[in-house]
Amino acid sequence: MAGQKSVEALGQAKQxxxxxxxxxxxxxxxxHFEQGSPEQxxxxxxxxxxxxxxxxxALEPDIRCPHSQPVPVEMALRLMDEVSYVDSTIMEGIGRYLRGITRPAGGxxxxxxAVNDYPHAPWWYREEDQLPSLNPTGNIIGLLYKLSAQHSFKEEEWFQSSVEYMWRQLDELNPYDYHDIVQAATFLEHAPDSxxxxxxxxWLDELIKRPGIIELDPQAEGYVHKVLDWAPAPDHSVAKLVTAEDISRHLxxxxxxxxxxGGWPIRWEAVSPACELEWRGSITIDRLLTLRAYGRLGSSASE
Structure with missing residues (x-):
């Protein structure tokens, strides 16, 4: 019965x-599901x-601004990593952009x-933009470390200053927010081992295990981050910090x-109906990949 439900879920998601x-x-x-090419x-x-x-x-659907922003750059890096295809022209442009927005002390x-001039979720409103932020610096630098074979940024001053910024953040701050913790985790996962x-x-594992960091109630509502948000695949570093029973309940x-x-919902208020559909399409792929990673889904819609 559970297997039939999984097959139905994939078919409905395809539609x-x-x-x-x-x-x-x-x-x-x-x-991911129909043998499509990474080039597409x-x-x-x-x-x-x-x-x-x-x-x-609007690569990040909550930011409707057409102009370049750091978080969409992070998302572009993650997408290239997701399909294991790093385009050299795209990467060269990312390096050029990041050089221009790196703050004097890194980050x-x-x-x-510019986000203020276009529709955006309220949390994206900016009063100033001169200060660096752990989010998204951690993910960007971590992903650039991971994809280092496809670029030569590591020796450049902006990259090195941003690495030093990340170490200062870890030394000076206790990131308790989900997004901050994820940024720190990505940086530490891919920084050169030492x-x-x-x-x-x-330290980060101990922080994540503290009560209230991971939402253990699968039925919790609102903008919460549940077990599978933290551990979307069994080989994820956070998967070892929760029980198999917790993972099974959340699956x-x-x-x-x-x-x-056929799609999965978002857990926050959308900027517009178009924004909500854009997010739901993205999240639906993420949910399908999580279900498949844990053996709850077939590898193709025909299975």
Whole structure:
């Protein structure tokens, strides 16, 4: 019965993706579930890159600003990593953009003031943009470390100053917010191995295990981050910090969260109906990949 439910979930999700999702996420669906090519994903991604090398154009659906912003750059890096295809032209542009927005003491801002001129979720409003932010600097630098074979940024001053900014953040701050913790985790996961890195990984594991950090109730509502948000695959570093029973309960509930149209919901208020559909397409792929990673889903819609 559970297997039948999984097969039905994938079939319904396929209909949702082709009916409602943006091209980029349809290409992701094709890549992961219909033997699509990574080149097609990257071709769709290119439409979001601007002349300055950065990414905008609502790649992050809550930021409707067409101009380049740091978080969409982070998302572009993650997408190239997801499909294991790093486009050299895209990467060269990212380096050019990041050089230009690196703050004097290293790091990148969360967003620039340009977001205020276009529709955006309220948490993206900026009063100033001169200060660097742990989010998204940690993910950007961590992913650039991971993808280092495809670029030569590591020796550049902006990269090194941003690495030093990250160490200062870890030394000076206790990131308790989900997004901050994830930024720290990505940086530590991919930074060159050292005694310092190992010490902070232990510290971060202990932080994540504190009560209230991981939402253990699969039925919790609102903008919460549950077990599978923290550990979307069994080989994820956080998976070892929760029990197999917790993971199983959350997988069971994740299947029940699929909506009648075949897609999964978002847990926050959307900027617009179009924004909500864009997010739901992206999140639906993420949910399918999590279910498959834990053995709850077949590898193709025909299975």
């Amino acid at each position: 949702f993706m082709y009916r409602q999702a943006r091209l980029l996420d349809r290409r992701r669906y094709e890549f 994903v990257i071709a769709a991604l290119r439409a979001y890159q601007n002349e300055d090398g950065g990414f905008g154009q 990148f801002p969360l967003a620039t003031l 005694e310092r890195v190992q010490e902070y990984r232990v 069971d509930h994740l299947l029940t969260e699929q909506q009648a149209d």
